[in-house]
Structure formats: C-alpha cells, structure tokens
Amino acid sequence: MLESDFSQRGVEDTTLGRTREHVRQHNLSTILTTLHKEGSLGRNVLTQRTGLNRSTISSLVAELEALGLVEEVASTAPQGAGRPTLVVSIHDSVVAFAVAIDIDSIVVSLVGLSGRVLKTVRRRTPDAPAARTAIVMARNIINELRSDLDAGTRIVGVGVALPGQVSVSDGVVSEPAFLNWKQAPFAQRLGEEINLPVFVDNDARLGLLAEHDFGAGKPFSNIVYLVGHAVGIGGGVIEGGRPLRGTRGFAGELGHFRMSPPVNMPTAGFSGTLSTSVQRDDLLEALGETTIDDKKLEKALLASSSARVRRVVETQIDRLGIALAGLINIFNPEAVLLAGFLGILQALDPERLSESVKAHVLEQSWAQTQILRTQPGSDLLMIGTSELAFAQLLRDPGSFAFSRGANLKAVESE
Amino acid sequence: MLESDFSQRGVEDTTLGRTREHVRQHNLSTILTTLHKEGSLGRNVLTQRTGLNRSTISSLVAELEALGLVEEVASTAPQGAGRPTLVVSIHDSVVAFAVAIDIDSIVVSLVGLSGRVLKTVRRRTPDAPAARTAIVMARNIINELRSDLDAGTRIVGVGVALPGQVSVSDGVVSEPAFLNWKQAPFAQRLGEEINLPVFVDNDARLGLLAEHDFGAGKPFSNIVYLVGHAVGIGGGVIEGGRPLRGTRGFAGELGHFRMSPPVNMPTAGFSGTLSTSVQRDDLLEALGETTIDDKKLEKALLASSSARVRRVVETQIDRLGIALAGLINIFNPEAVLLAGFLGILQALDPERLSESVKAHVLEQSWAQTQILRTQPGSDLLMIGTSELAFAQLLRDPGSFAFSRGANLKAVESE
C-alpha cells in the first residue's frame, strides 16, 4: 500500500467551497489534534481553546469517543470549586509504526496516538543497509511488534524517516545521503510487504516537525533547523507554522547550503557546503577518537584541554555561524534549532557562535532570533516520524479507515 | 490609521473552532477572490470551481451583489445550446491606492477590485526622497486622485511598496536599501495624513505576489523570484502557495544571498552577496552608458558586438546561475522568475544560464524547475501592492467597513 496523500499540514485548497460537513470535520480535527499535541485536557479547556459552545464540545467529544479515539475520565487533581471537569484523553489503542533508517542501524518504534513511544526496537546493521535489506529488516521488526499487539489495537500506518532526498509525492528515495540508494521506490515496496499504508519523508524534516510540535521549537512558528549527523548535516525549515517542502519535497536540505563559491570565484579560506565545512569527523580526529556517540563526544570535548581541539571547535563554530547568518538572512526565523553534534558545538561556546552569526547577518533579520539547542537523546525523531502516519487521521477523524492490528497477513505468509 | 492586520494569506489559526458563519464567510471570500483573480466568470464556472450547489452560488452571488461588490450582466458571447449563463463581474467602484516609492520617483495608482489599474500618477523626485518628503508627496497625489472619484466609489485603503526591509507587523521601515531611512514609522504617518488604512510591504514580495496571482507565476505554487533593480537585487519566495515572510517580514531578501565567504575585512556593505556580484551598473559601464531604462538596456545589449560587453554579460549570467543553484537547492521551486535586468540577462542567453545552474545544483532539486522571465514593463507591481489593501475585504467580504470616497478630510484641512 502506497499512500500519496502525505502530511501536507495546513495546505488546504482554499478555492473550494465548504459545506456544513467540513465544519464538523474541522472541529473534530481541531479537538483531536489539540489533544494529540498537548496531552489530556479538560473539556473546559477545550471550550476555551476552540471558542465553541459547551454543548458543541460535548457532542464532538461524544463522537470522538464513539470512534474509539478518546476516552473521558474523572479528573484526579481537584481544581477548585464547582463541578469537576471531565478530562479527555487520547486512547493509545490507536498506534503507528515509526521506522528510522540510519547508517548503522534500523530503529522501529510503536507510537501511540497520544504521542507516546510505547516500544522501540533497534537493530544494528553490519554496514549501511541496501534498500532491500532495510525493507526486509523493517518488515520483520514491524511484524514482531505487530503480533504483540492487543486485539483491539488499530494501526494507522507506518512512517519512515530516511536520510537524504525523499520525493514525498511518490515515496521514492532519490539520493539518500549515506545509503547510496538510487531511486528506490521504498514506500511502495515496504507497503506491499506489510500491507499497511507507508509514508516516507526526510529525517531532518521529521525531526524538525517533532521539535516544532513537542520539543524545543514549540513556541515558534518560524524555525531554521540543523542537525549534525555522524556524516553530513541535515536541515529543515518551518515557515509560518508549516514545513518547507518545495515542489517534490526536496526543500530545506540545508546541509547543502553553499558557503564558498564552487568555481571561478575568489575563495578566501575554505570551500564547499556546510556539510563539508563542518564535520563531526574533524572533531573526532582532533580528539584522537574514531567512533563515539554524541554523549561521549560532548564529554570528551568538555574535558579536553588540547589546543588543537579548541582550534577545531572554534573553526567549526565560526563556520557554523557564517552559515547560520546566511540562513537567517533568508528566513528571518524566530529560532534556530541545533541538533546532533551541532548542538554540542553551540553548547560549548554559545557566545562565540552568537558573535560569528552577528558579524555576518543583517541586523534587522537577526534582532529577534534565538539560537537554541534541542534536547539531546530524546524520542522526538520517532514521534515526528509517526506523525506522518497519524496525519490523515488527525485531519479527518470521522472518516478514517484503520488497518486491523491482528490481521497479520505478512507474518502468516512467511 | 495604521492597520496591523496585514496580508497573511492562508494563515489561519487552525486551532480555532469554526461555526456556520465561517462557512458563509469562506464561501463568499472564495467567490470574490476567484473573481478577483480570474476576472468575470459565469455562474456555471463558479459552481464547477467551488463544488457548491447552484442554489448556493445563487444565494452567495446575490449577497455579494447586495454588498455592491459584484454585478451580473448577460453574457455577450453565446456559449452553445441551453439557457445562457449570467456573467458575474467585479465592480470597480471599489478601489485601492497603490504607492510605490523608488529611488527617483513616487508612483501612485488607483486600482479597482477587478485588478485593473484605473489611473497612474508618476512624479519624479530630485533625489532619493526622505521619508517625510515621500509621505507628503504620496499624500498629495492620493488626495488629487481621491477628489476625482465618483461619489459612490468606496476605498479599501492604501498599499505601499518599499524597497528594503519592512516590518510587516507594525509598518516600520527598518532598512530601506536605497532610501537611507531609519526605522521610519511610514505606515502610521501616512495613515494619519490621509485617514485611510495603510499597509506597507517589501516591493519585491509584492511584485512576486502579483506575478503569482496574475502574471508569469500563475501556474506555480513554489516560486523563487529575483528582481534586478537599478541598484541592488530584490527577491521573494512563494512556498506552498504562500509568500515567505519570516518573523517580522524580512524573509526572502534574496539579494543578500551570499556567494562568496565573507572576508574578515569590514567593507562598507556586504561583499560577495548576489547584489554586489551581479550589478546593473557593470552592464551600463561596459556599454559606456550612464542612465538608461531596462527597455533601452536590453536593446543596447542585443545590438552590442563588443567583446567586453559580452564578457560582462557572461560573467553575470554565470554568477546568477550559481546563486540560483544555491536557491534551488534550498527551495526546490517549480519555477524561478527573473524580473528587471535579471530578466534581460536570462533572455540574452537562456542556455548559458541553464548550464551555469546545472553545474552547481543538486540534480533532483533542479529536475523539474523552470527558469522564466517576467513580462517586462507591466503594471504588476502596482497591482500586487493594491492586493495589500484588498486582502481584508477579500478575506471577509461580508463584514468590511469601507472608507468613503468623497469624504476628503485631509484635503479640507489643507
């Protein structure tokens, strides 16, 4: 099953006329989405938030309850005088699978509609997996998790986070940065294997999506996001509350942001793109390490007193600042979010990064921009990936067709 | 009168609940906007376009007619068998003023709700005008035009296009590229003078908006736009059908796009940006000219057989290509629109420009991108500017309060 209706949040065909049913759909969607993003809320909060009448909320919540999407429980914490409000919570009997494929591992999470990660399976791969290998491994893990599910559990689908360029319209992986796949119709193949709707997107965009909905980016609607991987740098942009996509979904690949002219122009210093100018491996090399994770890398950098390490760090911070300045000039964001080893760089010397940006940015564009680091080591990428699969349900809760949890066609046929 | 509710097309607070009246508002808005963008349409076309029932269209059109916004006329051209359809047209008794302030002139147009430019007054200024001068001149021209209006004419407001950074939230001009104004509260001042709502925005963004709605950009919803001025290069981006704005409205200033690494020497202005790398003056210099308009410049470039001119043109095309490649990597647009002298460069040698882009772009991002030139010498900037003032009316036709055409408070007090 390949789904072509991807998570185009906020993209509505405004030329269309709206009917009464659209109102209902919109309001159901609003309530479910609000609960999804903010957790359990009292009915009173929902009335305030939506501006709808109490009776309307009552009717809408009842409908969502009938759909088996939410449940109402008596509030535990007392809230002062008056009749206590009922708290509306999202059922985690509705789930999605999130698959993240990385250079050395495949991770599959089971994520509930509440946005909680219920289970995670990480399986290492000997090398960067070929497309076929990745599909088979993902299928196997999903089927294992699937067979453990309660009978009543309903699955909305599978979201997949891939590094590199992913064509969102047809789920074809065009140029995966680390995996060396070429035009792999990943979504379709995996969909056929597991008989579930599969949605594919760029991992950086999904990470950003999760940061925007649940993480450090929550307060902002204009964000520039950069994530430093073991190899390469991914990026994404939120503009006006919506992710930048471009025609085929290739927009916002900020790792390719050019920092020096490719040819024929006077270079002064370094050359290449952000990905080639700021590399995690250079930090490892300066430290004399080969392979360590971000947590250890940060510790090592903090502990090190080597002049060489300091020089490398400073160079990278300066370069990062120049790139950020260019991006801030273009996007005028409220916040810049740095993840992965770029977050470490920022944490090591926020002042220096700030100064480097300041030296190369348009004053006005920069005036209200904050540079923030994301919370390291969180589940947010998996949550963002599951959002891909939840999107349709959240957009139109009334008419969504689930896949059955127990019906393990793929397992049976193995 | 300063208006803080600017043209945030497509930005809806989706967390809000919708009621029945919103449906009506949406549908009225849809019909009026469709007519505004596409001109007179038959009622049958409206039904197809909106998907609404004939009877509903009837009711909606009747309401718009009662509001004095549209009129129905019998179709002139016969359309085959069957009862002829009534054509719905927009009244041009609803108007806006569009003001464009340039380095050597101030232009004010009277634009009808149909999107037609009804009158234009261009007044040269001895030098780049100071903010006060510009306000006084704009006020005077507006008042002249205003006193000529029919009694029944209703004015929605004034849109102003300014070069450089404009803070859309409060109408303060932060860093006007050519005018050397500093933090001028332009919108407020002009609003006080003429007692009309005033909306200010960056001229490049408004040019792009018009290209998107009425010009070469109509078929696309992801556009990168660059306009070459006499001095400097402006830019804008349409992403997912909406203009890029950023936090304060400074996003999309692509003229500052960096093409070579910043030298640590503090030069006056930025070195190595698109604006400084591709300059109209260099073309003039090579031609041995001093001041000519774009039309003559194009002729002269086409006629010239000088090797020096060719070299300059080729260099500029190559550099433009590099910049475009960088922007295409970031935005993955459907189309790149080039206006002003950049359009001339493209027309001179589309192949070369294409090759230059191709050499530096990510293959996948570029695969479906077209490079187009805008129609030179059109009224589109003024139309785009008027859109600023029309936006509110188009968004909620039912509850819009007009300013009276005849009530010339400002004129009387002179």
Next chain:
DNA sequence: CCTTTTTGTTGTCTATGACAACTTATATCC
C-alpha cells in the same frame, strides 16, 4: 446542610448548504 460556583446535558432555534421540482431562455431540427 445550604449556598456558591462551575460544569455537563437537554431541548429548541437558526442559519446554511443540499436537493429536487419547476421555470426560463437559447439553439437546433424539421
């Protein structure tokens, strides 16, 4: 235990788009 306060429920009302039957107006065919 009664009052106060807040919240949920129920029944009625209104507005809006859908639908279907009817009317109108033109083109075409004989």
Next chain:
DNA sequence: GGATATAAGTTGTCATAGACAACAAAAAGG
C-alpha cells in the same frame, strides 16, 4: 417558424451543526 432538447437559474423543503438558555449535577466553603 414551431417543437424539442439542453443548459441554467429559481424556489421551496429538508437535514444538520452549532448557538443559546434553562436545568441538573457535583464539588467547595461556610
């Protein structure tokens, strides 16, 4: 030129979703 076919506008009825108001319920506080 009149009958017929075709397309489009009009009108009245219907269904539905949210607003509103009155009422009931469930605590907290005296």
